[in-house]
Amino acid sequence: MSLTMTLTGTGGAQLVPVFGCDCAACRRARLQEGHRRRPCSAAVKFNNAVTLLDAGIPHLMDDWPAGSFQQFLLTHYHMDHVQGLFPLRWGVGATIPVYGPPDESGCDDLFRHPGILDFSHTVEPFVMFELQGLRVTPLPLNHSRLTFGYLLESAHSRVAWLSDTAGLPDKTVKFLLNNPPQAMVIDCSHEPRPETPRNHGDLTTVIALNEVIGCPQVILTHISHQFDVWLMDNPLPAGYEAAYDGMILAME
Ligand SMILES: [Zn+2]
Ligand SMILES: [Zn+2]
Ligand SMILES: [Zn+2]
Numbered sequence: 001m002s003l004t005m006t007l008t009g010t011g012g013a014q015l016v017p018v019f020g021c022d023c024a025a026c027r028r029a030r031l032q033e034g035h036r037r038r039p040c041s042a043a044v045k046f047n048n049a050v051t052l053l054d055a056g057i058p059h060l061m062d063d064w065p066a067g068s069f070q071q072f073l074l075t076h077y078h079m080d081h082v083q084g085l086f087p088l089r090w091g092v093g094a095t096i097p098v099y100g101p102p103d104e105s106g107c108d109d110l111f112r113h114p115g116i117l118d119f120s121h122t123v124e125p126f127v128m129f130e131l132q133g134l135r136v137t138p139l140p141l142n143h144s145r146l147t148f149g150y151l152l153e154s155a156h157s158r159v160a161w162l163s164d165t166a167g168l169p170d171k172t173v174k175f176l177l178n179n180p181p182q183a184m185v186i187d188c189s190h191e192p193r194p195e196t197p198r199n200h201g202d203l204t205t206v207i208a209l210n211e212v213i214g215c216p217q218v219i220l221t222h223i224s225h226q227f228d229v230w231l232m233d234n235p236l237p238a239g240y241e242a243a244y245d246g247m248i249l250a251m252e
Pocket of ligand 3: 076
Protein backbone atom coordinates (compact mmCIF):
# COMPACT_ATOMS: atom_id res chain seq x y z
CA MET A 1 0.00 0.00 0.00
CA SER A 2 1.65 3.21 -1.02
CA LEU A 3 1.45 6.53 0.73
CA THR A 4 1.60 9.62 -1.46
CA MET A 5 1.75 13.20 -0.31
CA THR A 6 1.25 16.02 -2.81
CA LEU A 7 2.25 19.45 -1.56
CA THR A 8 -0.65 21.59 -2.78
CA GLY A 9 0.76 24.76 -1.22
CA THR A 10 4.17 25.73 0.19
CA GLY A 11 3.82 29.42 1.05
CA GLY A 12 2.86 31.38 4.15
CA ALA A 13 -0.08 33.73 4.70
CA GLN A 14 1.66 36.34 2.55
CA LEU A 15 1.98 33.92 -0.42
CA VAL A 16 4.50 34.32 -3.26
CA PRO A 17 4.26 36.63 -5.15
CA VAL A 18 3.46 39.12 -2.40
CA PHE A 19 0.94 41.82 -3.27
CA GLY A 20 2.81 44.96 -4.32
CA CYS A 21 6.30 43.44 -3.92
CA ASP A 22 8.89 43.84 -6.63
CA CYS A 23 11.67 41.63 -5.19
CA ALA A 24 13.38 39.07 -7.45
CA ALA A 25 11.33 36.14 -6.08
CA CYS A 26 8.00 37.89 -6.51
CA ARG A 27 8.88 39.05 -10.03
CA ARG A 28 9.91 35.48 -10.95
CA ALA A 29 6.70 34.03 -9.50
CA ARG A 30 4.58 36.43 -11.57
CA LEU A 31 6.33 35.25 -14.74
CA GLN A 32 6.56 31.53 -13.94
CA GLU A 33 3.58 29.68 -12.46
CA GLY A 34 5.89 27.00 -11.03
CA HIS A 35 7.45 29.50 -8.62
CA ARG A 36 4.17 30.62 -7.07
CA ARG A 37 3.46 29.56 -3.48
CA ARG A 38 -0.08 28.99 -2.31
CA PRO A 39 -1.11 28.49 1.36
CA CYS A 40 0.78 25.64 3.04
CA SER A 41 -1.18 22.39 2.56
CA ALA A 42 -1.07 18.84 1.20
CA ALA A 43 -3.21 16.04 -0.16
CA VAL A 44 -2.37 12.66 1.36
CA LYS A 45 -3.43 9.51 -0.49
CA PHE A 46 -3.46 6.08 1.15
CA ASN A 47 -5.68 3.03 0.55
CA ASN A 48 -7.47 5.00 -2.19
CA ALA A 49 -8.59 7.50 0.45
CA VAL A 50 -7.61 11.16 0.25
CA THR A 51 -7.04 13.37 3.30
CA LEU A 52 -6.69 17.11 2.76
CA LEU A 53 -4.07 18.33 5.21
CA ASP A 54 -5.09 21.94 5.92
CA ALA A 55 -7.57 23.93 3.87
CA GLY A 56 -6.09 27.36 3.22
CA ILE A 57 -6.36 27.35 -0.57
CA PRO A 58 -9.20 29.77 -1.37
CA HIS A 59 -10.38 27.88 -4.49
CA LEU A 60 -10.14 24.49 -2.74
CA MET A 61 -13.64 23.52 -3.90
CA ASP A 62 -12.63 23.81 -7.58
CA ASP A 63 -9.67 21.44 -7.16
CA TRP A 64 -11.49 18.99 -4.88
CA PRO A 65 -15.13 18.42 -5.83
CA ALA A 66 -17.51 16.51 -3.56
CA GLY A 67 -16.52 12.86 -3.23
CA SER A 68 -12.88 13.40 -4.25
CA PHE A 69 -11.62 13.34 -0.65
CA GLN A 70 -12.70 11.73 2.62
CA GLN A 71 -11.78 14.22 5.34
CA PHE A 72 -9.84 17.27 6.40
CA LEU A 73 -6.95 17.09 8.85
CA LEU A 74 -6.13 20.54 10.26
CA THR A 75 -2.97 21.73 11.98
CA HIS A 76 -4.55 24.90 13.41
CA TYR A 77 -7.17 27.58 12.87
CA HIS A 78 -5.18 30.44 11.35
CA MET A 79 -6.87 31.86 8.26
CA ASP A 80 -4.15 30.73 5.81
CA HIS A 81 -4.87 27.12 6.88
CA VAL A 82 -8.69 27.15 6.91
CA GLN A 83 -10.01 29.86 4.58
CA GLY A 84 -11.06 27.31 1.91
CA LEU A 85 -13.59 25.88 4.40
CA PHE A 86 -15.69 29.05 4.52
CA PRO A 87 -17.52 28.67 1.19
CA LEU A 88 -17.31 24.85 1.21
CA ARG A 89 -19.31 24.53 4.45
CA TRP A 90 -22.44 25.81 2.67
CA GLY A 91 -22.33 22.84 0.28
CA VAL A 92 -25.00 20.15 0.10
CA GLY A 93 -24.66 16.40 0.53
CA ALA A 94 -22.70 14.17 2.89
CA THR A 95 -21.10 15.55 6.05
CA ILE A 96 -17.31 15.90 5.89
CA PRO A 97 -15.32 15.04 9.02
CA VAL A 98 -12.73 17.61 10.11
CA TYR A 99 -9.92 16.33 12.37
CA GLY A 100 -7.87 18.87 14.24
CA PRO A 101 -6.69 20.29 17.56
CA PRO A 102 -9.22 21.09 20.35
CA ASP A 103 -9.03 24.85 19.81
CA GLU A 104 -12.26 26.18 21.30
CA SER A 105 -12.40 29.38 19.28
CA GLY A 106 -11.67 27.93 15.84
CA CYS A 107 -11.73 30.64 13.17
CA ASP A 108 -14.41 33.34 12.90
CA ASP A 109 -17.89 31.68 12.91
CA LEU A 110 -16.86 28.24 11.57
CA PHE A 111 -17.96 26.37 14.71
CA ARG A 112 -21.22 28.32 15.11
CA HIS A 113 -22.16 27.72 11.48
CA PRO A 114 -20.40 24.52 10.41
CA GLY A 115 -22.75 23.70 7.50
CA ILE A 116 -21.76 20.25 6.15
CA LEU A 117 -18.51 20.19 8.15
CA ASP A 118 -18.27 18.06 11.29
CA PHE A 119 -15.74 19.59 13.68
CA SER A 120 -16.35 17.02 16.43
CA HIS A 121 -13.22 14.98 15.52
CA THR A 122 -10.78 16.68 17.86
CA VAL A 123 -7.50 14.87 18.40
CA GLU A 124 -5.10 14.69 21.35
CA PRO A 125 -1.30 15.06 21.43
CA PHE A 126 0.56 11.74 20.94
CA VAL A 127 -2.72 9.76 20.76
CA MET A 128 -2.63 7.82 17.49
CA PHE A 129 -5.77 7.39 15.39
CA GLU A 130 -6.45 5.91 11.97
CA LEU A 131 -7.82 7.37 8.74
CA GLN A 132 -8.72 4.49 6.39
CA GLY A 133 -5.75 2.51 7.71
CA LEU A 134 -3.28 5.41 7.72
CA ARG A 135 -1.90 5.85 11.24
CA VAL A 136 -1.82 9.49 12.38
CA THR A 137 -0.20 10.82 15.56
CA PRO A 138 -0.70 14.49 16.56
CA LEU A 139 2.52 16.26 17.57
CA PRO A 140 2.46 19.57 19.49
CA LEU A 141 4.22 22.47 17.72
CA ASN A 142 5.43 25.95 18.81
CA HIS A 143 3.06 28.51 17.33
CA SER A 144 0.92 31.49 18.34
CA ARG A 145 -2.16 29.30 18.81
CA LEU A 146 -2.81 25.63 19.51
CA THR A 147 -1.15 23.78 16.62
CA PHE A 148 -0.45 20.11 15.89
CA GLY A 149 1.90 18.58 13.37
CA TYR A 150 1.27 14.97 12.40
CA LEU A 151 3.30 11.80 12.02
CA LEU A 152 1.75 9.78 9.18
CA GLU A 153 2.57 6.08 9.09
CA SER A 154 1.88 3.09 6.90
CA ALA A 155 3.39 -0.39 7.34
CA HIS A 156 6.62 0.69 5.62
CA SER A 157 6.80 4.44 5.75
CA ARG A 158 6.76 7.36 8.09
CA VAL A 159 6.44 11.05 7.17
CA ALA A 160 6.25 13.97 9.59
CA TRP A 161 4.32 17.15 8.78
CA LEU A 162 5.53 20.00 11.00
CA SER A 163 3.97 23.38 10.17
CA ASP A 164 3.39 26.02 11.52
CA THR A 165 6.15 26.02 14.12
CA ALA A 166 9.23 27.84 15.42
CA GLY A 167 11.55 25.00 16.38
CA LEU A 168 9.85 22.05 18.12
CA PRO A 169 8.81 21.33 21.73
CA ASP A 170 11.14 18.85 23.52
CA LYS A 171 8.37 16.23 23.75
CA THR A 172 7.87 16.30 20.01
CA VAL A 173 11.62 15.96 19.39
CA LYS A 174 11.73 12.96 21.74
CA PHE A 175 8.80 11.36 19.97
CA LEU A 176 10.51 11.79 16.58
CA LEU A 177 13.71 10.27 17.97
CA ASN A 178 11.74 7.20 19.04
CA ASN A 179 9.76 7.09 15.79
CA PRO A 180 12.24 8.35 13.18
CA PRO A 181 10.55 9.64 10.01
CA GLN A 182 12.02 8.89 6.55
CA ALA A 183 11.04 12.39 5.50
CA MET A 184 9.85 15.50 7.28
CA VAL A 185 8.10 18.54 5.89
CA ILE A 186 8.83 21.43 8.24
CA ASP A 187 8.07 25.15 8.62
CA CYS A 188 11.08 27.10 7.39
CA SER A 189 9.55 30.46 6.58
CA HIS A 190 12.77 32.40 6.88
CA GLU A 191 16.35 32.56 5.65
CA PRO A 192 18.99 32.00 8.39
CA ARG A 193 18.48 34.38 11.30
CA PRO A 194 20.68 35.03 14.34
CA GLU A 195 17.78 34.03 16.63
CA THR A 196 14.78 31.73 16.13
CA PRO A 197 11.83 33.90 15.04
CA ARG A 198 8.72 33.76 17.26
CA ASN A 199 6.11 31.85 15.26
CA HIS A 200 7.90 30.26 12.33
CA GLY A 201 11.15 28.47 11.61
CA ASP A 202 14.31 29.80 9.98
CA LEU A 203 16.98 27.70 8.29
CA THR A 204 19.45 27.91 11.19
CA THR A 205 16.85 26.58 13.65
CA VAL A 206 15.74 23.77 11.33
CA ILE A 207 19.33 22.60 10.70
CA ALA A 208 20.09 22.64 14.45
CA LEU A 209 16.91 20.63 15.11
CA ASN A 210 17.77 18.03 12.52
CA GLU A 211 21.24 17.57 13.97
CA VAL A 212 19.29 16.02 16.85
CA ILE A 213 16.53 14.27 14.90
CA GLY A 214 18.70 12.99 12.02
CA CYS A 215 15.98 12.80 9.36
CA PRO A 216 17.56 11.96 5.96
CA GLN A 217 15.10 14.02 3.86
CA VAL A 218 14.10 17.45 5.15
CA ILE A 219 11.60 19.38 3.03
CA LEU A 220 11.27 23.07 3.86
CA THR A 221 7.82 24.64 3.54
CA HIS A 222 5.74 27.75 4.46
CA ILE A 223 8.44 29.63 2.52
CA SER A 224 8.44 33.45 2.43
CA HIS A 225 9.50 35.59 -0.54
CA GLN A 226 12.60 36.73 1.38
CA PHE A 227 13.67 33.11 1.85
CA ASP A 228 13.03 32.49 -1.87
CA VAL A 229 15.38 35.40 -2.67
CA TRP A 230 18.01 33.89 -0.33
CA LEU A 231 17.58 30.49 -2.01
CA MET A 232 18.39 32.03 -5.42
CA ASP A 233 22.00 32.57 -4.29
CA ASN A 234 22.58 29.96 -1.61
CA PRO A 235 22.59 26.18 -1.90
CA LEU A 236 20.95 24.06 0.83
CA PRO A 237 22.97 21.41 2.66
CA ALA A 238 22.69 17.78 1.46
CA GLY A 239 19.44 16.18 2.59
CA TYR A 240 17.54 19.49 2.56
CA GLU A 241 15.26 20.71 -0.20
CA ALA A 242 12.89 23.62 -0.64
CA ALA A 243 9.33 22.47 -1.28
CA TYR A 244 7.42 23.72 -4.31
CA ASP A 245 3.71 23.66 -5.12
CA GLY A 246 2.87 20.35 -6.77
CA MET A 247 5.85 18.47 -5.30
CA ILE A 248 5.02 14.79 -4.76
CA LEU A 249 6.46 12.62 -2.01
CA ALA A 250 5.87 8.98 -2.87
CA MET A 251 6.59 6.54 -0.07
CA GLU A 252 6.26 2.76 -0.10
ZN1 LIG B 1 0.57 29.46 8.25
ZN1 LIG C 1 8.80 39.80 -2.76
ZN1 LIG D 1 -0.23 29.74 11.65
